[in-house]
Amino acid sequence: MELIDEYSLDNGIHLSIFEKSKLLAGDRWQVVVEGQAVIPLSDDLACADMVDDPEMLVRVREVVGAELIFPFRMERHFVAELEKEEVLAILLSRVRDTLLGYLGSPLFPERLLKKKCQDAMDLCRNQTIPETAEDDADGPADFSSCFRDEPEG
Numbered sequence: 001m002e003l004i005d006e007y008s009l010d011n012g013i014h015l016s017i018f019e020k021s022k023l024l025a026g027d028r029w030q031v032v033v034e035g036q037a038v039i040p041l042s043d044d045l046a047c048a049d050m051v052d053d054p055e056m057l058v059r060v061r062e063v064v065g066a067e068l069i070f071p072f073r074m075e076r077h078f079v080a081e082l083e084k085e086e087v088l089a090i091l092l093s094r095v096r097d098t099l100l101g102y103l104g105s106p107l108f109p110e111r112l113l114k115k116k117c118q119d120a121m122d123l124c125r126n127q128t129i130p131e132t133a134e135d136d137a138d139g140p141a142d143f144s145s146c147f148r149d150e151p152e153g
Contacts, residue, residue, distance in 0.1 A: 017034075019032065033073070034073045046113075050117050051121065056124060
């Protein structure tokens with residue numbers, strides 16, 4: 001894995017781009033550009049305004065962590081060795097042309113945090129729902145009693 005480029009965007013995001021290409025067979029390559037945008041969380045970026053319950057807020061912050069990570073990956077399969085550098089340049093150009101503008105938006109960190117906080121709240125809620133044990137008084141857990149032969153009389 002080779003670090004190709006790094007950016008520090010105006011909205012506080014640190015972007016790292018790596019080449020992770022690998023030889024598949026013969027002269028054929030899988031050309032891969034991979035990276036991550038790291039957003040450090042501050043008091044301005046916090047889940048506090050989205051969570052009313054203080055106990056839930058503590059749990060959500062534990063799940064979300066101290067920074068948000070937005071991974072990305074672009075790849076092309078079965079590229080001839082002679083075309084590898086050209087394809088790599090195209091993928092890097094795409095990252096610079098599209099992803100930098102998307103990640104550089106002043107609204108991106110807030111929107112990503114909102115999504116991550118919502119996912120964390122859903123996860124925390126699902127973990128706190130108690131499983132109800134089936135009550136044997138309501139009948140059997142299976143339907144085998146429905147298929148018993150009745151005595152003829």
